Amino acid sequence: MEFLKELRRRHLGRRRDRDPNFPVSSWIGEDILSKGRVGRSITVILNTPGCRWAYEHGGCTMCGYLMDSSPGRITAEHIINQFNYAIEKYYREIEENPKDICIKIFTSGSFLDEREVPEEARRYILKKMGELDIEEVVIESRPEYIREDTLEEAREYLGSVNMEIGVGVETFNEEIRHYSINKGISNRDIVDTLELARKYSIGMKAYLLIKPLFITERDAIEDSIYSGNRCLELGFNRISYCPATVHRGTLMEILWKRGQYRPPFLWSVLKILYQVKRRNPDAIVICDTSGISSKRGAHNLLRCKCNEKIKKIIKNFTLTQDLSGIKRALEMECCKDQWESFLEFEERNIVPLGDI
Template identity: 30%
Template sequence: MPEYALDSSATVKDLRRRIGDLSLRLRTSGTQTKPAEPRFVDYDLIRLPNGDVAGRKKVIIMSGGCSVPTCTMCPFTNLNNYGINGATSHDSLLDQVRRTVVRTEGEPSYQVLSLYNDGSFFAPREIPRDVQVEIARLVAAAGVKRLVVESLPQFVTEPVLAPFVRALGKVRLEIGIGLQSADVLVRETLVNTRISQVSFERALTVMASLGVDPKIYLMVKPPFLTDGEAVTDVVQSVDYLAGLGVQGMTLCPTRVSRNTVAWELWQAGQYTPPNLWTVVEAIRRVHQRLAVRVACVNLRGTDFESVFPDACPLCADRVVDALMRFGETGEADDLPEDCACRPPVEVTGLDHAAITTRAARQLAVLERSGV
């Protein structure tokens, strides 16, 4: 019997710890404090939960980053002031938001403001409570109709959310939660996110009671999974969300960036991002059960060094363009037709014992190489 062949709770716990420790060791943001200004600003169109399409301004403010950066694929600690004590002050956060909400001449029209901080907006270690509420007041006075932020669900509680919603007034709030997968092994060990089913469902209940819309993210092919398992993971996760009454979600094809476990696995020949046709296959299997939005603006982007999901040179751009159209319209007719390059995908179940064995072996490859 090969080592790690049993999907026992002790084996999974050990694997989770080792993956989490490696993920944290790989984190870096350098030693030089980055300027106190938004690190990313962009304008696009986004499909709202009710199906309408609206102009959006997307801003990522410079912050101290995520307070629990254990996820195996997330690169954002490279881009903020993670680990640099005192690099981002309360005043700096507020000043960035004040400048963000000022309408400038020639600025594209938008009704939605997506305001991200490379972590959990409602985590007090990242954005203090008083700063959160003051940001809500600034947004309320800015004339937008909808604010989108992101947070781990354990920080989304009634005592935290209620004053924020009151300060927003008529601005509708949407909170993005990176559930990533409904499968506990995939979510808590392979992705290594600190989200439990209990905290997620509790956050949904709190949000519903306060009239806040959920924006749920699911990954396509987290590290350690195959393309065939990835499709099953998306389908089962959608079934779970639909059972909770969630009406839509955002699908995030995994990209590979430096200083992450995913990058080290890719470098060692142990992982590849999902093929673009795997993304299409997952969408075709779930889009009739709930609204699917696709976060694919950066699939072939250059905002930071990454290895993106891809296909053959003849069809890759066409597939990306089609996914972007589908992200706006939600119409299956906008999905791409097949290409001769499309690799066969054997959609398989999530065999926890087999996945645990494989993940342990792949992790051991990194450990033996000194990563």
């Protein structure tokens, strides 16, 4: 952990100064809403001081979000200005059909941590979203900030607007979560948080990492299938797979550069999505496609023509929840033999491999 803290400290000096009155970014796009209907979501990445877990404990081994955070002081007023900027930017779309809109307020950390989003700003944002009477609101938070009083307050401000909280569960294997990811969260924390959210009719989304450090590709596939099934069984409203992408300034990057880590194959991602969705046909199973096909993101053989094709198929699956495209992709040959050989060879080699 000391090593991770030192690694963060070294990289923090390279953060860019940003105008604290503007969000890191904001965009609108088609998305699958919590009831399974396709609508549009407005995503706003707020500029905050950043994840406390990363500052105080070195953070998770694959996460470079702290680099998005602001080196300068950020006040409640700044955060309110950032939020208002994004709402004004998309006001026409919201006004046109509010019940088609989901607003996602992300911070590259925890929206419910008052060190990141002061109480005054949090209340302002929740109240405003309740007044806009949109379909749903999504935030992200580590479990330790998901408390009874904040959930009660959110429910009160949002009224009938659906709320979903995304939590980085990453895996349901505590050993992997601890040693490979340094997450600092137990299964008990997750189950307790789920129960609390249920009490306030707040939905929960589990982010699951595909291929943490120190495990083989084959174990990563098994881990993701097991964890996805377990989260759905426990009552998460949806699961969102994040195939690992090598972020700058992380332990993952160090090992990747030394040839001791390779992001997952897309064949593995397809297999995971297929198996979990087939077992839970009514559940929403989504997959992040950012980074896919680049050398730092999930890829099959680099520059193989199947990468872009599969990326499109996964995007389409996330939106439609229709497994037929994934099934067809899994029947393709392309570079599948090399993937199978990699799985076998890595297993015999014991130590996880880099790119071949």
